[in-house]
Amino acid sequence: MDVIDSVKTTYGFGSGAGFVETFNPAVRFFWSTQPVARAPLIYKAGLVIILQGSKVGYLEDRVFHYDRDQYLALSVPIPFDCATTASEADPLLGLFIDLDLTEVNDLARVLPLETAPTKSFTQIGVEPAPVGTEMHQSIARLLQTLTSRPASLAIGKGLVREITFHALQGPHGLALRSMTQTDSHHDKISRSIARIRENYTEDLTVEDLARDAAMSTSVFHRAFKDITGSSPHQYLKTTRLHRAKGLIVSHGFPVGEAARRVGYDNPAHFSREFKKLFNVSPKAAQMAGYQEIDI
Incomplete structure (x- = not known):
């Protein structure tokens, strides 16, 4: 063997x-x-x-x-x-x-x-x-x-x-x-990402995140996109949808409750955005690719 x-x-x-x-x-x-x-x-x-x-x-x-x-x-x-x-x-x-x-x-x-x-x-x-x-x-x-x-x-x-x-x-x-350089662009964006991942139910704005990172809005937005490939708003939305998928698939949450838990007030809006990202409806979340091996 x-x-x-x-x-x-x-x-x-x-x-x-x-x-x-x-x-x-x-x-x-x-x-x-x-x-x-x-x-x-x-x-x-x-x-x-x-x-x-x-x-x-x-x-x-x-x-x-x-x-x-x-x-x-x-x-x-x-x-x-x-x-x-x-x-x-x-x-x-x-x-x-x-x-x-x-x-x-x-x-x-x-x-x-x-x-x-x-x-x-x-x-x-x-x-x-x-x-x-x-x-x-x-x-x-x-x-x-x-x-x-x-x-x-x-x-x-x-x-x-x-x-x-x-x-x-x-x-x-x-x-x-x-990653280890205090107050570098990478360090600041990394801390902003951590804030998004920990507080994804909140209505975080680019201005909030930039202020917290001690960067101008334009410099912050550009650095965030350079490092993650997406805008802060898109990153927040994607994080919410992945968290919702986990609640539905791994914890058996109803779609409406999962949507509410990750910060969506409108279940129909949530369902549209979920399907746009995963190419399946929330009710078919088991078919959304990597639910078992997401890391």
Whole structure:
């Protein structure tokens, strides 16, 4: 039995799609045994590592592929569309690694100061990057620890640190490093995103968010769009709709109650916007693509 099969056995891999916590608190294992047509999802900030199969992401006019040789780096939570190639015979398997800001800051300190991003630096918050030889080796060693709780706790943290270090040296490294720069554009937008995700039921305006970030409205709006690919208003709306989908699918909420819980007063307006985003009505939310493996 190879190491991927051992991981599948350890975490109860089954048919369909899903994700589970592993013995390593920073790592989750996900899978899909069926293809998924292009559909919206939201990843948190972190690294998406594909062990088998492939995915294609779509963000505005960008199209990016990630597979065994291309990981996905996210410096902020990003909504985008994704399609998955998978089957029972050839399932998609992958790992999601959470990024610890303290760890990222620690690692960034050992990199040359002259290569650090400026405080006004902005870069789209999601990007594929090649998995180099050393990173492949680190991932392989991490996989070996995931079948053992003691190994995950004793060795796994160091291997996550290794993989994070390799990511900091990759094409998305500047964006990842800018996560730790206090009062940089990236830091301010990241804090605005956190406010939206925590207070999505509120009527947050661009002016409110810009004022909170100590930026002019125009500079804030431009930086937000540069980093997330969407306007603050669109990001808020997308967050509300994803939260509502989770309430309907995972918690069995009636459509009207889910709409109210995420900040919609008009159920008909909610249903129109839900269908526009997910291409199905709220009552058919189970068909909305990634409800089982959203991260």
